[in-house]
Amino acid sequence: MSTKPPAGRRYTIKGVVFEAESLAPGLHVTATPIGHLADISLRAVNALAAADEILCEDTRVTGKLLHRYGITTRLVPYHDHNAAKLRPRILAALADGKALVLVSDAGTPLISDPGFKLARAVIAEGLSLHVIPGASAPLAALTLSGLPSDRFMFAGFLPEKQGERRRLLEALKAVPSTLIFFESPHRIVASLCDIADLLVGRDVAVTRELTKLHEEALRGPAAEIAAVLEAREAIKGEITLVVAPPGEAAPPAAEDIDKALLDASTHLPAGQAAAEIAHRFGLAKRDLYARLLALKDKTAQ
Incomplete structure (x- = not known):
């Protein structure tokens, strides 16, 4: 009898084959490397190998990661263009007891990617949501x-x-x-x-x-x-x-304030120029208005 783990349930690290531990039912939001393929946790590698399916943005990108670790789990594209159509099927699979992994092209899913809506839907349906943390840009x-x-x-x-x-x-x-x-x-x-x-x-x-x-x-x-x-x-x-x-932030230099006031006053009335520079530097408009008038008087002399 062969002791070789079944296809889709094993992974390889530096030539050593490991049998993946079973994955609990539910959606496993899993962080993947942001660049260096070695920046992935052992728990994440195991999840990728043990999952029934992997939901990913781009199968080519995630495929490179799976190839690195000898994983053959089926990849399912999940991105902005098909997310709304695919979510009901995903929720049905989770309700049926499947263990699915959600990854982004790089880093932690749900950050600037379509996984957020899926996670919300999983919670709303009372299904299991898990997180496998890791790399984050x-x-x-x-x-x-x-x-x-x-x-x-x-x-x-x-x-x-x-x-x-x-x-x-x-x-x-x-x-x-x-x-x-x-x-x-x-x-x-x-x-x-x-x-x-x-x-x-x-x-x-x-x-x-x-x-x-x-x-x-x-x-x-x-x-x-x-x-x-x-x-x-x-x-x-x-x-x-x-x-x-x-x-x-360092406090603005006096010469920088004076220059900004004079520059603004070339195209704005004194009151508006003082208000604009006060907002820019976080200073009091009344003080800057008086300062601008003094600068103009000095320049006129």
Whole structure:
């Protein structure tokens, strides 16, 4: 009698074949590597091998991970385009006692992917929901940033349009936490310029290609990092952007305030110019109005 585990219920690590332990019925939300394929837990590998099916964003991406660990479990595409149609079938399979694993292309599912609605539906139906934690780009970026990690807020992708992006940054300006965003390499410079303008004085960390061969972390004032990236011929890879909390911002220099007031007054009445700069630097409008009048008097002499 063969002792070889049945197909679909085994996995291989460094040439050693292991028989997967059984998986409890329910949906297992499972974290996968964000780049380096070795960044996966033994529990996650076991779940992938033991599952009845694996729900994934892209079968090609998840297929590479399964190949690395000799896993042959059936892959079922689950993404924005088919999620609504597929959810009833998934819920029926769970109600029938199946053990299904949900993964994203990279990192922890439910963060910026369609798995959130499925998890909510599973809870609403009173079915079992499990989590197998692991890699997460926001947490990896926060660790590399060197910025305060005691309180942080993940805000997803920054908006593509500048007006919407600036409105979001304004809304988050007073949040007393380190901010974490996903951003495209095509928009990172523009986003850093907006951060430098609206979140004055805050340091940032631009982390790129986390855990991969060309991993990089650029740290410093937003305007300086924007200049470094703008000087490059091309910016490639997945980017996670970390922004220091308000308390980390250095107080604005007097000369910077004066310059901003005079620049604003070239196209705005004194009262509106003072209000705009007061909002930008978090200062009192009355004080800046008096300061602007004094600057104008000094310039006129």
